[in-house]
Amino acid sequence: MADTARLLNRRSFLVTSGLAVGTAYAAAGAPAASAAPAPRGRALPGDPFTLGVASGDPAADGFVLWTRLALNPHAEDGLGGMPSRIVPVRWEVASDERFRRIERRGTAAARPESAHSVHVELSGLRSGRHYWYRFRVDDHISPVGRTGTTPRADTFGSALAMGFVSCSQFEHGYFTAYRRLAEEHPDLILHLGDYQYEYKKGVYVITGGNPRDHEGPETVTLANYRLRHAQYKADADLQAAHSVAPWLVVFDDHEVENNWAGYIPEDGSDTPTYDQFRARRAAAFQAYYENMPLRRRSIPKGPDIQVYRRVQWGRLANFHMLDTRQFRDDQACGDGNKVCPDAANPARTITGPAQEKWLLDGFRRSRARWDVIGQQVFFAQRDSDAGPVKKTSQDAWDGYVASRDRITKGWVDAKVRNAVVLTGDVHAHWASDLKANYDDPDSKTVGAELVCTSITSTGDGADSNPADHPYLKINPHLRFYNNQRGYVLTKIGKDEMRADFKTVPFVRTPGAAVSTKATFVIEDRVPGLRQTYLRPYSAPKIASLSDESVIEQTIRNETQP
Structure with missing residues (x-):
């Protein structure tokens, strides 16, 4: 069946494909595609679509299509x-899965200086629609991808199925959770950082050894x-x-280096290292x-890149995508979980002044039902000391308390209807639950935070009873914890946002089945979380460990070598 489908795919592409050029951008630093296609060289000796296809940054009239040509993904030079x-790459967009109704087609140039990557930035399509796309080089046809446009700015559209993920350490396991998320057929996927890890083989090793290895240094x-x-x-x-x-x-840190900050590397040493x-x-x-x-707005300029941006999903939601590293x-006080009075220094920032202003302006202008902040590190306070001393993670928003307070106050003062981090x-x-004052358990709830587990990082993990985790006892605003791998699948409608924590x-x-560990609902104009489902826990309870052991286990899970 798969071979037949691929044959049909190839045949229909050969019949319908032309050389008309649409709006395209080949890759970083390359000019937009011109009316004349790139010159053809000898046919490639094998399938160049070994890295698959992708789409992103949807708008009401378009999106970005991506592929990168690679005959040998494991070539040491990275090319x-x-x-x-230059290799000419034909692309095609259709409004049906069998490509009977072609909406756009064109040719882009895959250039060696950009590792033969292709970015096709489309506009002028119909809003609130699904589309299908594919690429062709010579007689080689890519897999078909499914994508879509957002609803018009003045409409809600139907409920949005959105999944979000993070932390996919290749060495620590198989990407089964990605496969299971694909099988949910969401309308949108957010990746919140640590898409790839920088370590060479043998450095970041889990208990029992890594099931597969990184290539190269x-x-x-x-x-x-x-x-x-x-x-x-x-x-x-x-x-x-x-x-x-x-x-x-x-991105978060591992796309570059563990725990980097601005222009300061992990070891934070002298100027030549900078x-x-x-x-x-x-x-x-x-x-x-x-x-x-x-999109082309994210083409890097040396060591700088623009990735904080806003995507509007009609009147339903604004997605404010943040950069908390650059x-x-x-x-x-260095990285890690510790007591650090300087964390409350009002001059400290995790976003930088320009991004903070951009975010607060976005809150003030928002007319969306939901304002969703997609970002990298834990937002709510998470104190690991049951006594009067506050011991928190300095790599998260707890290390930038004033920055968190300004942004929280910003959405409250702007009267954002529903704020979700x-x-x-x-x-x-x-x-x-997100609080106006985390040191006062009776403080007003002003929003909600949903945190996804890793795709693979730290290995299998284990099921746990959230009620037994000491962090939830110390921090009553923390409502749920689970230490298995997976993703979060949400359904965002006008009246509520539902979040299923999948594990x-x-x-x-490979091959694990997925199930729902817990479900929470956020009701329109009702800040905070309401739990509607929790899968029973029958394994030996995590409470059999001391609170101190559980805290240390949590810190170890979250701290990279």
């Missing part, structure tokens, strides 16, 4: 075994980052998730753009 010449050069992205993109489960819906992506880190950032961002379905002050990073599912029991081997 995918491609010839050192730790990522430092452009060739290193290109190879690492190619190794991840060649994974069939990840390709399935990319092909089923448009993505909104933002200069080296600027070069490393430039290489990482170039490879990130080349491998993500981003503009932050260095972590106070989406978070990755911590390798576990969490859910919390898989193992990732050390």
Whole structure:
């Protein structure tokens, strides 16, 4: 059946494909496609679509289509075994899955200086529709991808099925959760950081050993980052998730280096290291753009890249996608979970002044039913000391208390109708009420935070009874915890947002089934969470450990080597 479908796909492409050029952008630093297609060289000796296809950054009239050509994803130079010449890539967009109704087609140039990546930025399509797309090089046809446009700005459209994910460490397991998310057929997927990890084989090892290994050294050069992205993109489960819906992506730390902050590397040492880190950032961002379905506004400029942006889903939702790495002050008191009075310094920022102003202006202008903040690190306060001393993670918003307070006050003062923060990073599912004052349990609830676990990072994990986790006892605004792998699937409607916390029991081997561990509902104009489902827990309870042991276990899960 699969071979027949591919044959039909190829035949219909050959019949309908032309050379008309639409609005396209080939890759970073490349000019827009002209009316004349790139010159053809010799036919490629194999399938160049080994890295799959993707789409992203949807708008009411278009989206970005992406592919990157690679005959050999494992080539050490990061160039995918491609010839050192421009390769013309035909693309096609249809309003039906069998490509009987072609809406757009054209040709883009895949250039060697951009690792033969292609970004086709489309506009002028109909709003609130699903579309299908594919690419062709010579006689090679890519897999078909499904994407879509957002509703018009003055309409709600139907309820939005949106999934969000983070932290996919290739070495720690199989990307089964990506496959299961693809099978949900969401309308939109958010990736909130740690899409790939920088470590070389043998550095970040889980208990029992890693089930698979990274190729190449730790990522430092452009060739290193290109190879690492190619190794991840060649994974069939990840390709399935990319092909089923448009993505909104933002990076966290591991796309560059663990726990970096601004221009300060992890070790934070002397000036020559800063200069080296600027070069490393430039290489990482170039490879990130080349491998993500981003618009041309995100083309890197040396060690800088623009990824904070806003996507409007009709009147239903605004997605404010943040960058909490590039503009932050260095972590106070070093990284990790600790007592740190300087975390409350009012001058400290995790977003930088310009991004903070942009976000607060967005709140003031918003007329959406839901304002969704897609970002990387834990937003709510999470104190790990049951006594009067406050001990928190300095890599999260707890290390930038004034920054968090200003943004929370910003959405409250702007009378944002429903504020929801989406978070990755911590390798576990969490859910919390957001408070005006976390030190007062009776303080007003002003929003909700949903935190997705990892796709694979830290390995299988284990089921747990959230009521037994000491963090929930110390912090009453924290409502849920689970330490298995998975994703969060939401359904956003006019009256409520429902969040299903999905888990898989193992990732050390492929093929795990997915189930719902818990469901929370956020009602329109009712800040905070209402739990509607919790899957029974029957394994030995986590309470059999001391509270201190559970806290240390949580910190170990979230702290990279």
